[in-house]
Amino acid sequence: MSVTLKQLAASLGLSPTTVSRALNGFPEVNAATRKRVQDAAERANYRPNTRAKSLATGRSMAIGHVIPVSTSHEIVNPVFADFIAGAGETYSRAGYEMLMRVVPDADEAQAYRDLIARGAVDGIMVHGPRLKDARVDLLAELGIPFMIHGRTSQIERPYSWLDINNQRSFRRATQFLIDFGHRRIALVNGLEDLDFATRRRRGYLDGLESAGITPDPALMRQAEMTEPYGYRALMDMMRLPEPPTAFLSSSMIVAYGLRRGLSDLGLKLGRDVSIITHDDDLSYLPNDGDVPMFTATKSSVREAGRRAARMLLRLVEDPQCGPLTDLMEAALMVGASTGPAPR
Amino acid sequence: MSVTLKQLAASLGLSPTTVSRALNGFPEVNAATRKRVQDAAERANYRPNTRAKSLATGRSMAIGHVIPVSTSHEIVNPVFADFIAGAGETYSRAGYEMLMRVVPDADEAQAYRDLIARGAVDGIMVHGPRLKDARVDLLAELGIPFMIHGRTSQIERPYSWLDINNQRSFRRATQFLIDFGHRRIALVNGLEDLDFATRRRRGYLDGLESAGITPDPALMRQAEMTEPYGYRALMDMMRLPEPPTAFLSSSMIVAYGLRRGLSDLGLKLGRDVSIITHDDDLSYLPNDGDVPMFTATKSSVREAGRRAARMLLRLVEDPQCGPLTDLMEAALMVGASTGPAPR
DNA sequence: GAGACAATCCAAAGCGGTTTGGGGATGTGA
């Protein structure tokens, strides 16, 4: 068993009070005594018991993440993992723990209530917001600081969030393609009940509209973002009477699928058909080099995790300072997958 | 703020003792009283404060996961995320929390010490074991129950683990290819300082040896498992004087890269060149359908997470019951990516 | 030399639960 404050105090012939104050940097303790205490603590590898400490201080020094698992939509995707990793870095550096609960999505609300009623966390990070996400109201009413990774369009109550400018970056990407002479541009999107996907579609539609192009429903798709989905989308659309000359993809993995489809059709990427994809900058899905393979709207989701965590901790330490918001811009990185529209 | 046991007791005109016993199912409480207490607790949405409870019971009801981040090797990969998700399901169902610490890999050992000295967790799950992993000795000496996802070959001290039979499945895959007449078989492996990758190579070498084939170093590679890595490996090897006719890949993503290489060379998968890949059965990297795209050694890493967590909880509840071990077999699923060796 | 004032240290009371060790009714058998 680990050494306790009381034991440490006894071994030094001091009271627990003094030892506590010595270690926590209070002024009313003799410099020599403090040194003695610190050395002894070091030697004994003393660490204050988290539970006791947070019971006494009333702060749990932990942030909660609730991960719903469902049969339909999978939130445990690569993007999620990297975001968590980024947030986790920030938490540890600040001395906070990260608490994760994986629950069936029907129990999600209950999981939040439970976590809070038990006093297990000081703040909550919300993942994968929908168009109209009930969690905002729930958490606001429960009165706990929280941050949303993304936004939820159809909620009027103010809340703290960090998002990338999906609408603008997809608009920008669309215009980039239009400038290259593309008129038939396809959107291979993620599920549009998720807020980010809707924003991307909006950006895409904005881009088309500003060029006076009428959107074609046959060129828009939404689904879980997998490689086969990208492949299917490309094969289907290229079979249309008027196939697209360019594709906008919502993820690197979908872009892989698109690229495979092109290859199977004997078409050359960037010459016969252009692709722009969103790139979350995941280490195991690299898209770099002198000329990246894909032209991409790039934004590090890990960095997003770091920043969102920092904001949440600020919110925890001063609940009055909110609502905090951060809109990150995704950079358009030109790669080898885009070129002039063929004529 | 949440309601406390004391408040609940006062509102019922009972002592905290009785309320506690009523809620925790002790026998010495009148049935009518118990009902009254339960109803009141329900109505007040009472939950015992985790910190207070675990301080009193001496059990933290939490499992720790330490995630090292480094510039060189990235443990935050898709496989990791799904394992965590599986483990998390089991934890929540059993009333345990999952604690995650993301730390620079130089601080990893310190993070374990810290977590344990603070009494923050009852058990620890270890990820990504190396060939000779110092964490086994460390955790054994710290005297805390732990489970390893994978194994570490060069440690003699017994420990609890759950692994898939990497050696056998890669041997099996190799033999499958040999039975199809392949003699030049390439291995596109993960980093071989990780234990699982070494076992896969061993299985591959076993397979070759049992057929009397001398391994060719030019046909073996190891690296971080990315799509471009697979692509590069294929392109390089197909340029050899005697190119391989089949590839063994350590992950779906690498297999994507191999496939792209083939396609660029105008070769047909399953006819000109065969591929077998390991498939962790991730939802966003599907490999199914009537005839899966890839012949694969398949094993659900999420299920592995569930099982490993169950074992760890057993270990926590009865430290004497260990060491527990589980060797899962990966199924060889025949898909469209394998065929007779071309002559 | 007495009172004021720092400088140090400590006893004790929480934080919100669980658990030990009774204790007052009520019922039962001798």
Next chain:
DNA sequence: TCACATCCCCAAACCGCTTTGGATTGTCTC
């Protein structure tokens, strides 16, 4: 009627820490 269980309930101690409110000693001022 009395001794003795049984049934229910409670007071108080404890888990390991923080924090409030002194207590003690030494120094300085006038």
